Amino acid sequence: MARKMIVGSTFYFVIGVIMGMAMSMTENYTLSPVHAHVNLLGWVSLALGGLLYQLYPAAANSRLGKWHFWLHMLGIPLMMAGLACMLLTGSAAFVAAVSVGGVFVVVGTILFSANAVRHML
Template structure:
């Protein structure tokens, strides 16, 4: 689980950095919220979770750890795609996508916290 999360986080790191560079080059910062969320939820949160799972293998092997990983990996793309579409089109049609993705990330984060309480020292 630790490896999956750390490797997954690097994917989001690349996306976030490329987005930041593209926004700077075009001087169009419409997608700044998407850029920030990809970096924080994708790169930072997944990397830190992976480091915790590396340090505490029982947490990584637990069902909570697996659920946390998959909810996070499903939720981020859904939420970011919906948010990007909303920002670019101004349409609220994509609120459901943002909401479903957001709920996945929040539930995954809660499971991560419970997992930490149970398995970290």
């Protein structure tokens, strides 16, 4: 699980850096919220989770660890795609994608916290 999270985080790091460069080059910062969320939820949160799972293998091998990983990995792209579409089109039609993706990430984060209390203390 640790390796999956760290490798997954590098994917989001690349996306975040490319988004930042593209926004700077075009001087269009419409997608700044997406850029920030990709970097913080994708790169930083997954990388830190992966490092903690490396230090605490019992947490990584638990059901909570697996659920945390999958909810995070499914929630981030869903939430970010919905948010990007909302920002680019101005349409509230994408609220459902943002909401469902956001709930996945929040539930995954709560499971991570419960996992930390259970296996990392």
